[in-house]
Amino acid sequence: MLRITTLFAGLLLATFAQAERIDNFVLLDQHGDAHNLYYHKDKSAIVVMIQGNGCPIVRNALSDYKALRDQYAGQGVHFLMLNSNLQDQRSTILAEAEKYGIDMPILHDESQLVGESLSLIRTAEVLVIDPKTWDIAYRGPINDRQVYERQKAQASNHFAADAIANVLAGEAVDVANRDTMGCLINFAQRNVDHAQISYADTIAPLLQEKCVVCHTEGGIGPWAMSSYEMVRGFAPMMREVIRTKRMPPWHADPHIGAWKNDKSLSIEQAQTLVHWIEAGAPRGLGEDPLKNLTITQSEWPLGEPDLIIDLPTYDIPASGVVEYKFPRLANTLDQGVWVKAATVIPGNREVVHHILAGSIDATTAQAKRDSGVFDNYLIGYAPGNESNVFPQDTGVYIAPGGEFTFQLHYTPIGREVTDSSRIGLYFHDKQPGNFYRQSVVMDPTIEIPPNEARHAEVAYYAFDKPALLHDLVPHSHYRGVASKFVLQGPDGSRETVLSVPNYDFNWQRTYTFVEPKRIEPGSKLIHTTWYDNSAANPGNPDPERTVPWGLQSWDEMLYGAFSYTFVDETSEAPILDKALADTTQMVGFMDKDMDGKLSWQELPGSLKRRLVQGFKMVDTNADGGLDINELYSMSKRSREARSSDSDSGAGGG
Numbered sequence: 287m288l289r290i291t292t293l294f295a296g297l298l299l300a301t302f303a304q305a306e307r308i309d310n311f312v313l314l315d316q317h318g319d320a321h322n323l324y325y326h327k328d329k330s331a332i333v334v335m336i337q338g339n340g341c342p343i344v345r346n347a348l349s350d351y352k353a354l355r356d357q358y359a360g361q362g363v364h365f366l367m368l369n370s371n372l373q374d375q376r377s378t379i380l381a382e383a384e385k386y387g388i389d390m391p392i393l394h395d396e397s398q399l400v401g402e403s404l405s406l407i408r409t410a411e412v413l414v415i416d417p418k419t420w421d422i423a424y425r426g427p428i429n430d431r432q433v434y435e436r437q438k439a440q441a442s443n444h445f446a447a448d449a450i451a452n453v454l455a456g457e458a459v460d461v462a463n464r465d466t467m468g469c470l471i472n473f474a475q476r477n478v479d480h481a482q483i484s485y486a487d488t489i490a491p492l493l494q495e496k497c498v499v500c501h502t503e504g505g506i507g508p509w510a511m512s513s514y515e516m517v518r519g520f521a522p523m524m525r526e527v528i529r530t531k532r533m534p535p536w537h538a539d540p541h542i543g544a545w546k547n548d549k550s551l552s553i554e555q556a557q558t559l560v561h562w563i564e565a566g567a568p569r570g571l572g573e574d575p576l577k578n579l580t581i582t583q584s585e586w587p588l589g590e591p592d593l594i595i596d597l598p599t600y601d602i603p604a605s606g607v608v609e610y611k612f613p614r615l616a617n618t619l620d621q622g623v624w625v626k627a628a629t630v631i632p633g634n635r636e637v638v639h640h641i642l643a644g645s646i647d648a649t650t651a652q653a654k655r656d657s658g659v660f661d662n663y664l665i666g667y668a669p670g671n672e673s674n675v676f677p678q679d680t681g682v683y684i685a686p687g688g689e690f691t692f693q694l695h696y697t698p699i700g701r702e703v704t705d706s707s708r709i710g711l712y713f714h715d716k717q718p719g720n721f722y723r724q725s726v727v728m729d730p731t732i733e734i735p736p737n738e739a740r741h742a743e744v745a746y747y748a749f750d751k752p753a754l755l756h757d758l759v760p761h762s763h764y765r766g767v768a769s770k771f772v773l774q775g776p777d778g779s780r781e782t783v784l785s786v787p788n789y790d791f792n793w794q795r796t797y798t799f800v801e802p803k804r805i806e807p808g809s810k811l812i813h814t815t816w817y818d819n820s821a822a823n824p825g826n827p828d829p830e831r832t833v834p835w836g837l838q839s840w841d842e843m844l845y846g847a848f849s850y851t852f853v854d855e856t857s858e859a860p861i862l863d864k865a866l867a868d869t870t871q872m873v874g875f876m877d878k879d880m881d882g883k884l885s886w887q888e889l890p891g892s893l894k895r896r897l898v899q900g901f902k903m904v905d906t907n908a909d910g911g912l913d914i915n916e917l918y919s920m921s922k923r924s925r926e927a928r929s930s931d932s933d934s935g936a937g938g939g
């Protein structure tokens with residue numbers, strides 16, 4: 287019996303050891319940046335060294351690995367490291383990288399799913415991958431310089447370098463597999479029998495919790511998880527979208543922040559699903575919970591709304607790209623209202639991908655109205671996010687007049703349909719205690735250079751009063767690939783409060799804190815978005831273009847929306863000065879060195895022209911820069927001057 291088992295294990299290892307194709311994955315590195323293996327399809331080779339903290343062989347091989355990278359610099363070879371260790375965390379990997387001078391990404395395989403599928407056994411192994419076929423052309427030691435507890439000054443055989451040369455030349459590698467010296471990796475689940483995972487008791491309920499809201503008859507998911515047979519058929523595809531973090535569509539770095547509406551899979555859930563799929567997606571015993579599942583969506587989940595707004599009806603073609611719709615409807619309410627909640631009911635759940643809804647005040651200038659920016663943001667709908675209920679005793683005040691404004695994104699489904707969606711608003715009976723306020727960290731002056739793969743744009747919003755931050759919405763277009771919000775305290779300390787390392791334009795998510803974040807006066811909310819304007823970005827409409835700000839998806843935005851309440855504000859005694867907020871927003875994108883004031887160099891041309899004579903006068907504290915208060919006083923003076931001009935003009939007439 288024992289012998290048979292050993293023989294079987296040996297056979298398994300033998301099959302594993304054969305040259306294999308490497309399946310795609312997305313993993314985050316020691317800094318929390320996302321890496322998609324197949325993104326590098328145009329590289330001439332991809333080289334991965336298996337890393338593990340505290341392994342002397344890895345540490346001693348680092349200089350050779352860096353030398354290998356330098357040797358192939360300029361030949362389009364991409365170098366990475368991969369850590370599948372059970373015992374290592376992002377923070378300890380970062381510490382090891384800093385201590386040993388590792389200046390390349392170490393992909394952290396937290397779930398061990400990638401390492402398992404590569405049949406990794408030891409660290410220090412080097413994989414040389416041919417991106418033309420995704421075959422692993424070579425796996426083994428980097429060279430023969432090290433054995434356990436011994437190392438030579440010079441290697442006599444350079445296995446990895448030779449293998450890379452072979453791949454570049456389109457030749458086969460002589461010996462494709464070699465034994466590696468390195469530290470054994472403990473794969474906790476390698477010897478577990480995953481065929482025992484129960485479809486009926488474990489898998490189906492998990493899918494119901496995380497996927498079925500979209501993957502149902504009449505849902506936006508392209509196929510319905512309506513039976514075991516459907517799920518089994520799509521199982522390999524499910525494995526792929528989980529490994530590449532496409533599904534479920536929730537893109538926040540799980541190590542940062544805790545979110546009220548978190549839709550992600552935990553590591554354990556991802557392992558369970560993928561292990562079950564890799565075990566052949568066995569049916570097992572028990573009734574099929576996904577059969578005859580009916581999703582009952584009561585009309586208005588929060589009850590009958592106080593105002594129902596019917597959006598225009600749109601005909602959605604069978605295929606192609608439907609450009610975003612931006613309908614604007616007059617606000618016909620004859621008095622101001624305090625909104626406490628909003629719900630969206632999509633007309634056709636199959637095509638309505640997302641809807642953003644808000645309003646624009648009557649007093650807002652036309653140019654800003656046309657910019658697609660909301661004055662009052664109400665809800666961002668996506669399946670699973672039907673309603674937005676504001677924090678207790680807060681509200682959004684909507685004055686009479688102005689417009690309700692929307693952004694609709696439709697995805698064609700292979701046949702023509704029409705959609706008439708509705709939004710329901712709920713009002714407070716009486717004035718709530720506080721304002722639920724919203725603003726945006728933005729920069730309408732962005733310029734994204736052509737062919738740049740990772741271009742960053744940064745802006746901030748400065749707080750001069752204590753506040754609570756409730757939620758964050760990063761937004762960019764086809765070229766946006768990652769976004770971050772960092773809170774910088776008055777003492778200069780920095781905390782990342784949201785990171786979306788693999789932003790996906792398809793999914794406009796609101797990330798709502800479980801515990802609102804306290805903001806001290808003198809803090810800055812810093813928002814960064816990275817854009818991939820290279821040809822390697824499959825969503826890039828034109829890599830040759832210098833991309834400006836614009837509402838259309840072929841233009842770009844640096845746009846980080848946030849909601850907050852002022853700690854010392856009440857709705858009876860508002861403390862927000864809108865003109866000051868506008869100045870704050872403006873300084874936040876012009877102040878490139880983020881020192882809190884605009885130097886002469888930082889001023890845009892139009893302001894320079896205006897201030898040729900007056901810079902010193904506006905700079906009342908004479909520190910060589912214009913801060914928010916100085917600019918605010920300047921704009922206040924010119925507003926007053928303008929209004930007294932028009933007063934005297936009227937009097938003269």
Ligand code: HEC
Binds near residue numbers: 669792
């Ligand atoms: C919020 C809605 C939503 C949720 C939740 C969701 N999906 Fe999806 N899924 C979609 C949409 C829409 C697509 C179509 C492609 C796209 O937009 O990315 C899709 C595509 C897929 C595909 C690929 C089909 C293809 O070939 O493109 C698979 C497989 C899949 N989802 C599996 C899952 C699994 C597994 C879960 C749960 C763990 C899940 N989805 C959760 C909406 C969702």
